[in-house]
Amino acid sequence: MNNQYYVVLIVSLLILLVNVSTSSAQRQVYIVYLGEHRHSHSGKQTWEEIEEMHHSYLQAVKGSKEEAKACIIYSYKNVINGFSALLTPQEAATISEMEGVISVFHSHPTKSRLHTTRSWHGMSLLEANWDATRQPINPGRFLRRAGYGKNVIVGVLDSGVWPESQSFNDEGMEPIPSSWKGICESGVAFNSSHCNRKLVGARYYLKSYEANFGPLDPKLDFRSPRDINGHGTHTSSTIGGRRVRNAAAIGGFGYGTATGGAPLVRLAIYKVCWPIPGQTPAEGNTCLDDDMLAAFDDAIADGVQVISVSIGRNTSTPYIQDGIAIGSLHAVKRNIVVACSAGNSGPTPFTVTNVAPWIITVGASSIDRVFSSPVLLGNGAQVQGQSITPFKKGTYPLVYAADVEIPGTTTTLTNGLCLNGTLSPRLVRGKAVFCWRGDTFQALEVQRAGGVATVLGNVFDGIGVIGRPYLIPGTVVPSNQTLGIYNYIATHLNPTATLTPAKTLIGTKPAPFMAAFTSRGPNFIEPNILKPDITAPGLNILAAWSEASSPLNVPSDRRVVKFQIDSGTSMACPHVAAVAALLKAIHPDWSSAAIRSALMTTAKLSNNVGKPITDSLGNTATPFQYGAGHIQPSKAADPGLVYDASYTDYLLFLCSSSSNLLDPSFTCPQVLPSPSNFNYPSLAISNLRSVLTVRRSVTNVGMGNSTYSVTINPPPGYSVRISPATLYFGAAGEKQNFSITVRAGRAARRNVFAFGWYSWSDGIHLVRSPISVSKA
Numbered sequence: 009m010n011n012q013y014y015v016v017l018i019v020s021l022l023i024l025l026v027n028v029s030t031s032s033a034q035r036q037v038y039i040v041y042l043g044e045h046r047h048s049h050s051g052k053q054t055w056e057e058i059e060e061m062h063h064s065y066l067q068a069v070k071g072s073k074e075e076a077k078a079c080i081i082y083s084y085k086n087v088i089n090g091f092s093a094l095l096t097p098q099e100a101a102t103i104s105e106m107e108g109v110i111s112v113f114h115s116h117p118t119k120s121r122l123h124t125t126r127s128w129h130g131m132s133l134l135e136a137n138w139d140a141t142r143q144p145i146n147p148g149r150f151l152r153r154a155g156y157g158k159n160v161i162v163g164v165l166d167s168g169v170w171p172e173s174q175s176f177n178d179e180g181m182e183p184i185p186s187s188w189k190g191i192c193e194s195g196v197a198f199n200s201s202h203c204n205r206k207l208v209g210a211r212y213y214l215k216s217y218e219a220n221f222g223p224l225d226p227k228l229d230f231r232s233p234r235d236i237n238g239h240g241t242h243t244s245s246t247i248g249g250r251r252v253r254n255a256a257a258i259g260g261f262g263y264g265t266a267t268g269g270a271p272l273v274r275l276a277i278y279k280v281c282w283p284i285p286g287q288t289p290a291e292g293n294t295c296l297d298d299d300m301l302a303a304f305d306d307a308i309a310d311g312v313q314v315i316s317v318s319i320g321r322n323t324s325t326p327y328i329q330d331g332i333a334i335g336s337l338h339a340v341k342r343n344i345v346v347a348c349s350a351g352n353s354g355p356t357p358f359t360v361t362n363v364a365p366w367i368i369t370v371g372a373s374s375i376d377r378v379f380s381s382p383v384l385l386g387n388g389a390q391v392q393g394q395s396i397t398p399f400k401k402g403t404y405p406l407v408y409a410a411d412v413e414i415p416g417t418t419t420t421l422t423n424g425l426c427l428n429g430t431l432s433p434r435l436v437r438g439k440a441v442f443c444w445r446g447d448t449f450q451a452l453e454v455q456r457a458g459g460v461a462t463v464l465g466n467v468f469d470g471i472g473v474i475g476r477p478y479l480i481p482g483t484v485v486p487s488n489q490t491l492g493i494y495n496y497i498a499t500h501l502n503p504t505a506t507l508t509p510a511k512t513l514i515g516t517k518p519a520p521f522m523a524a525f526t527s528r529g530p531n532f533i534e535p536n537i538l539k540p541d542i543t544a545p546g547l548n549i550l551a552a553w554s555e556a557s558s559p560l561n562v563p564s565d566r567r568v569v570k571f572q573i574d575s576g577t578s579m580a581c582p583h584v585a586a587v588a589a590l591l592k593a594i595h596p597d598w599s600s601a602a603i604r605s606a607l608m609t610t611a612k613l614s615n616n617v618g619k620p621i622t623d624s625l626g627n628t629a630t631p632f633q634y635g636a637g638h639i640q641p642s643k644a645a646d647p648g649l650v651y652d653a654s655y656t657d658y659l660l661f662l663c664s665s666s667s668n669l670l671d672p673s674f675t676c677p678q679v680l681p682s683p684s685n686f687n688y689p690s691l692a693i694s695n696l697r698s699v700l701t702v703r704r705s706v707t708n709v710g711m712g713n714s715t716y717s718v719t720i721n722p723p724p725g726y727s728v729r730i731s732p733a734t735l736y737f738g739a740a741g742e743k744q745n746f747s748i749t750v751r752a753g754r755a756a757r758r759n760v761f762a763f764g765w766y767s768w769s770d771g772i773h774l775v776r777s778p779i780s781v782s783k784a
């Protein structure tokens with residue numbers, strides 16, 4: 009994009025915004041989706057012609073060409089065909105009836121945000137037990153086979169990048185692959201010299217942001233690919249950070265040599281998320297659909313092979329109104345792998361997002377590391393807490409938040425939560441405060457009221473407590489310890505707590521377990537596709553951070569760090585993107601479906617004590633939390649068989665799953681199969697009447713002759729038959745079909761999901777698929 013064009017556009021937007029407030033207050037940003045350009049980059053249709061065509065739709069409702077030009081925000085020209093514009097609901101409705109229009113949807117400023125954990129939710133590559141400083145146990149062969157990812161380009165849609173981080177140095181890297189066609193876009197505190205052989209490209213997208221919020225406040229963010237938040241720096245360094253010695257979070261936590269999953273991979277940064285005016289970065293950011301679609305359109309044209317998107321929404325949106333789903337379908341059509349975060353709205357069911365079957369949906373689990381920080385109560389009881397806040401050992405008078413609140417600021421539902429403005433400075437000064445739940449804002453409230461330390465009792469997180477580097481001594485205790493502290497305060501005069509600085513412990517057991525916050529199935533949009541697909545490390549993950557940010561991401565925190573520990577499915581997604589990039593390097597001819605299949609069918613279901621993976625409360629977790637299981641990168645390189653799927657298969661799936669088709673050039677068949685029939689590496693059947701038979705096809709990606717036999721672990725209450733039970737493959741690349749018949753038995757319970765799995769094995773490979781089924 010050339011700068012002149014950009015400036016002109018901003019000026020016209022400014023004029024527009026003035027118009028909006030005066031004439032037509034109800035204009036909003038709508039995306040008009042038209043499918044795909046027929047002649048992408050072949051020169052048959054010039055960019056001017058495309059823009060003209062987009063204007064013609066607008067001219068039809070606006071009356072004049074000038075008005076059409078004035079209201080358009082984006083005109084997608086590379087691959088995606090469509091545009092966004094400021095329209096009234098009536099104008100949007102009119103356009104949606106026009107020829108060639110697939111969908112018209114509102115690009116709403118609160119729809120999507122980054123998927124880090126929020127305050128009030130209250131690998132041997134283990135395999136995949138890396139965060140930056142948890143070194144892979146035996147990564148050598150797999151990483152070497154993949155050339156450490158050096159020929160693969162990964163696009164990251166996020167909040168930008170901090171290019172000075174040592175994680176992005178390009179020392180000794182080979183020249184950029186010639187397939188790269190992207191650019192390094194200049195802007196505030198960012199120019200072409202900030203890109204290098206590691207950060208091969210960087211762009212930013214804020215036209216829709218500015219159409220919604222007005223011109224970007226230069227105090228809120230850089231008008232450039234530079235990351236003020238830290239999130240984008242964290243996710244991109246998790247994917248492709250170089251080896252950095254002596255890396256650690258503030259306080260020295262997680263000390264070691266940092267590295268990303270694919271240390272020589274090339275990173276292309278697409279900044280699409282921006283701070284919401286009036287909110288701190290920790291509270292609010294937004295990633296608008298049309299800004300994201302523009303990024304997808306460029307990333308595809310730029311030549312990325314993997315796209316990582318740690319962005320989502322807390323409610324499910326139909327594919328046809330979902331910029332991430334639409335953008336990724338265009339990407340997947342070109343065999344670009346798209347990995348997305350599942351969301352942080354667990355443990356509530358039906359919360360998983362980014363559920364389109366062409367996306368790899370990633371849940372979050374723990375690694376085998378804790379930051380142990382015991383709390384010694386005045387009665388001698390010791391409570392196991394965790395902390396990543398640096399502090400010195402100290403003993404403090406301990407009060408319970410509900411006992412020291414300003415009267416009238418809380419209700420019976422909110423007392424003890426240390427919500428903003430609720431603590432009485434008179435009663436809190438000089439004390440340690442015990443709060444229920446707990447995260448950044450609770451610790452800040454204690455500090456505001458003059459408290460000198462805090463003990464946060466997280467009722468939801470079980471043992472999976474989220475670490476934050478607070479500004480006062482603070483320890484978070486697992487949920488099963490909270491009642492002990494509460495009772496101690498309630499029954500003792502002058503209670504005290506001694507907080508002990510945390511030690512980093514590694515090799516902890518059990519690990520992995522599922523993070524409490526990870527979003528859960530069933531899939532709200534299409535319950536016959538199991539989501540999430542897989543889980544990867546996302547709890548207390550160390551990676552690079554923006555030096556324009558602070559560890560807590562609030563203005564009162566002025567600390568600057570190079571590395572930071574953060575939690576969320578946002579942190580899990582880039583682990584999978586990194587492994588996908590390594591698989592791309594090893595198997596350049598594999599489709600994105602084959603890569604997803606390899607990741608899923610080789611995932612593991614057990615933890616490091618040989619037991620089934622649990623949730624953070626110790627209950628056995630289900631595929632609604634981890635999908636096929638926990639990622640095992642080196643196993644995924646050699647899966648034996650894959651469940652492949654072509655673009656046409658996705659369109660067939662859309663025919664049977666939703667009445668809205670994303671590609672009108674495709675005609676749905678007369679007889680539609682069940683969406684469960686889609687050749688997915690997992691099997692989900694929702695509302696089974698009595699019996700259903702679905703088909704699957706597997707491709708031999710192993711060596712030549714092999715015989716695979718099936719093992720079935722049916723969901724309790726159901727019978728599962730697979731036919732044939734043995735598959736013979738002559739050569740590599742051969743496909744074989746089989747059918748799966750699932751029958752509800754007497755013990756099957758209505759509207760309750762039951763889980764099982766089936767697997768194929770040739771004695772060397774184990775190709776496992778989870779099953780979820782519910783009876784109507």
Ligand SMILES: *[C@@H]1O[C@H](CO)[C@@H](O)[C@H](O)[C@H]1NC(C)=O
Pocket residue numbers: 118119120121321322323
């Ligand atoms: C999440 O859901 C709540 C309640 O439904 C809504 O108010 C909020 O705007 C949503 N946020 C996002 C990011 O979708």
Ligand SMILES: *[C@@H]1O[C@H](CO)[C@@H](O)[C@H](O)[C@H]1NC(C)=O
Pocket residue numbers: 197198199200201
């Ligand atoms: C880019 O910015 C740096 C400072 O950050 C400056 O030293 C350099 O001259 C600039 N390069 C170009 C090509 O503008």
Ligand SMILES: *[C@@H]1O[C@H](CO)[C@@H](O)[C@H](O)[C@H]1NC(C)=O
Pocket residue numbers: 288291428449
């Ligand atoms: C809590 O206080 C902070 C800092 O003043 C403010 O930014 C934030 O909006 C408040 N949070 C809530 C939930 O009210």
Ligand SMILES: *[C@@H]1O[C@H](CO)[C@@H](O)[C@H](O)[C@H]1NC(C)=O
Pocket residue numbers: 471486488489626
């Ligand atoms: C809390 O849970 C942990 C992990 O499951 C366990 O080791 C510990 O003994 C439990 N503590 C209490 C007080 O129940």
Ligand SMILES: *[C@@H]1O[C@H](CO)[C@@H](O)[C@H](O)[C@H]1NC(C)=O
Pocket residue numbers: 712713738739
């Ligand atoms: C595969 O095995 C069959 C039967 O054992 C044999 O006839 C055939 O030659 C083998 N093919 C290869 C490629 O090894």
Ligand SMILES: *[C@@H]1O[C@H](CO)[C@@H](O)[C@H](O)[C@H]1NC(C)=O
Pocket residue numbers: 705743744745
């Ligand atoms: C598998 O099924 C597909 C689609 O029905 C069919 O075209 C193909 O011939 C079958 N392959 C085998 C080996 O039976």
